[in-house]
Amino acid sequence: MKGNLRTVSEIRVEEGSGAYRTIYTTQFEDVIYVLDVFKKKSRKRIATPTSDLNRIEQRLKAARIHYKEHGPPDIQVRTILTTNPNS
Secondary structure, three states: OHHHHOEEEEEEEEOOOOOEEEEEEEOOOOEEEEEEEEEEEEEEEEEOOHHHHHHHHHHHHHHHHHHHOOOOOOOOOOOOOOOOOOO
């Protein structure tokens, strides 16, 4: 990813029923924030829609705030962002 999302990485999975993406960042010590997971609507190699990029950017900002306020996690697993398919 580019620009404001340059610290974001993507896992791509192609399988019979479609293509899936997981967007995450590892820019924080000992933490991986999963920012979005979705099934691609197009099988063509087109750019990720702006609305999706904007949503990911907002979630990255929320992750930065969360990390700044709470620091690295203890042994517990924390979930702070949820995916709403309608957002």
